Amino acid sequence: MNALPQQPDSPALPPPEGMLIPTMDVAGRRRWLSPHLVKGMWWKRRGIVACVLIAIYAITPFLSYRNLPLVQFDIPARRLVFFGTVLRPTDTLLLALLTLIAFVTLFWLTAMLGRVWCGWACPQTVYLEFVFRPLQRWLLGERKSAHAAKPAAWRVVTLAAAYIVVSAHLSNTFVAWFVGAKPLAHAMFSPPSQHPVAFTTFVAMTLAMLFLFGYFREQLCSIVCPYGRLQSVLLDRRSLIVGYDALRGEPRGKLTAGCGTSKGQCVDCNLCVRTCPAGIDIRKGLQMECVHCTQCIDACDKVMTTLNLPLGLIRYGSQASFETGKQQRRALLVGVPRFTESQASFETGKQQRRLRPRVVIYPIILLGLITAFGLVLAARSPLALTQLRIQDERFTTDDAGSIRTPVRVRLDNRTDTLRVCEIRADASTTLVGIAAVIVPAFEGIETEFTLISAPEHFTRGRRSVALRVIDNLDSSLEATVTILGPMTLPPLNTQDSEEPQQKESTP
Ligand code: SF4
Numbered sequence: 001m002n003a004l005p006q007q008p009d010s011p012a013l014p015p016p017e018g019m020l021i022p023t024m025d026v027a028g029r030r031r032w033l034s035p036h037l038v039k040g041m042w043w044k045r046r047g048i049v050a051c052v053l054i055a056i057y058a059i060t061p062f063l064s065y066r067n068l069p070l071v072q073f074d075i076p077a078r079r080l081v082f083f084g085t086v087l088r089p090t091d092t093l094l095l096a097l098l099t100l101i102a103f104v105t106l107f108w109l110t111a112m113l114g115r116v117w118c119g120w121a122c123p124q125t126v127y128l129e130f131v132f133r134p135l136q137r138w139l140l141g142e143r144k145s146a147h148a149a150k151p152a153a154w155r156v157v158t159l160a161a162a163y164i165v166v167s168a169h170l171s172n173t174f175v176a177w178f179v180g181a182k183p184l185a186h187a188m189f190s191p192p193s194q195h196p197v198a199f200t201t202f203v204a205m206t207l208a209m210l211f212l213f214g215y216f217r218e219q220l221c222s223i224v225c226p227y228g229r230l231q232s233v234l235l236d237r238r239s240l241i242v243g244y245d246a247l248r249g250e251p252r253g254k255l256t257a258g259c260g261t262s263k264g265q266c267v268d269c270n271l272c273v274r275t276c277p278a279g280i281d282i283r284k285g286l287q288m289e290c291v292h293c294t295q296c297i298d299a300c301d302k303v304m305t306t307l308n309l310p311l312g313l314i315r316y317g318s319q320a321s322f323e324t325g326k327q328q329r330r331a332l333l334v335g336v337p338r339f340t341e342s343q344a345s346f347e348t349g350k351q352q353r354r355l356r357p358r359v360v361i362y363p364i365i366l367l368g369l370i371t372a373f374g375l376v377l378a379a380r381s382p383l384a385l386t387q388l389r390i391q392d393e394r395f396t397t398d399d400a401g402s403i404r405t406p407v408r409v410r411l412d413n414r415t416d417t418l419r420v421c422e423i424r425a426d427a428s429t430t431l432v433g434i435a436a437v438i439v440p441a442f443e444g445i446e447t448e449f450t451l452i453s454a455p456e457h458f459t460r461g462r463r464s465v466a467l468r469v470i471d472n473l474d475s476s477l478e479a480t481v482t483i484l485g486p487m488t489l490p491p492l493n494t495q496d497s498e499e500p501q502q503k504e505s506t507p
């Protein structure tokens with residue numbers, strides 16, 4: 001039998017009594033974690049996923065499609081660009097559907113695969129575990145004891161410099177998702193005085209990244225992020241989790257000569273605890289701090305390999321399968337993939353094939369939302385007209401007694417073709433002060449004009465006017481604007497002035 005991995009006097013052993021959370025005591029003092037890295041099968045798989053995600057994060061702002069950024073949260077221009085589609089705040093229904101699609105997808109994934117987002121795809125986990133911590137291990141080495149010698153000063157300074165460089169890169173990439181790669185490059189190579197807002201944002205983001213990845217770290221998941229706290233309602237007993245097989249592992253204890261089969265297979269080596277970046281002991285059951293990073297699976301599999309015991313004492317499974325010892329094969333609908341099952345569960349268990357309601361209801365809702373989103377998007381007019389507030393919206397009465405009201409609108413072109421638009425008012429209104437409006441592709445143009453109407457068209461000081469927008473590509477759009485006018489009719493004669501007042505008093 002091979003020797004067990006050495007057990008250092010690690011600061012990452014189970015938190016002592018009196019801890020508020022694994023990284024903070026009741027007095028609010030920080031408990032620093034220095035997780036021991038175990039490079040097993042799951043670590044390698046997560047590494048591949050992390051590389052792909054980091055590449056997507058860094059490259060996407062530089063990609064374009066149909067002369068637009070591929071994805072951009074363009075806050076200055078108040079638009080969301082998404083694979084050739086531009087959504088503006090006025091696309092309320094589409095934005096609401098998109099938000100619902102994102103939430104239901106997250107709920108569905110969580111119901112099936114547990115906290116797969118936290119452990120595999122969340123930028124916090126990806127950058128902390130695959131960029132910042134590796135840099136720290138490379139420059140400072142692994143801290144195996146609370147009493148270990150302090151690293152050389154030059155190593156600490158080099159690490160700080162590396163953190164600043166990576167944080168600056170992350171900050172630039174983050175800003176590029178909002179302003180686009182070209183404006184960002186222009187701002188980067190110009191004096192900060194020419195782009196004070198961009199420069200301030202860059203500095204603030206860099207400091208935020210340094211704080212997050214250099215100091216705050218795993219506390220973001222356990223203190224700030226609300227997703228972990230939602231687990232109790234999003235998970236059920238058959239969701240995929242990382243868990244400890246207590247039926248097989250207990251009673252735990254050190255291996256001693258002659259202990260025979262009186263003990264479980266957990267040798268209480270604590271390697272699963274020392275490797276945990278959340279600072280918890282998976283053997284105490286499912287905990288809110290567990291981000292399902294799989295490090296404890298790799299750690300325990302390493303121990304089991306050393307002891308020549310079956311792998312999977314800690315493994316992917318469901319709470320139901322851990323409690324009953326029954327295997328659960330189809331995680332996506334009814335169980336867990338075969339490779340995640342332990343030999344014990346294959347020998348003892350029966351398959352659980354019953355469908356769970358939530359893994360059927362969520363995809364049905366999701367399908368409905370995606371269909372609705374597609375239909376609304378397809379039916380969307382290529383043009384949009386939005387009435388804007390105008391600073392001096394006062395109407396005037398001209399010599400002929402007509403009411404002249406200024407109107408300000410925004411015309412949006414939702415297509416990739418330049419459009420020349422003409423705005424017409426309904427037959428009861430005259431529109432003056434505007435010629436053709438040229439609206440470039442995917443742009444919006446604000447314009448002002450005056451509407452002239454007879455005073456008797458106003459009720460309680462306002463009226464609606466139907467506008468029709470026609471463009472050079474034969475698209476048309478009907479829209480309504482509300483304009484202000486007189487509260488009562490001017491007293492031309494006694495008979496005329498009484499009629500509308502009587503109308504207004506009618507409920
Ligand atoms: S569960 Fe595995 S890694 Fe954890 S203490 Fe037991 S044997 Fe060691």
Ligand code: SF4
Pocket residue numbers: 242272275276277278279280281282289290291292293294295296297
């Ligand atoms: S308990 Fe295991 S899966 Fe959960 S955070 Fe710790 S190491 Fe990762």
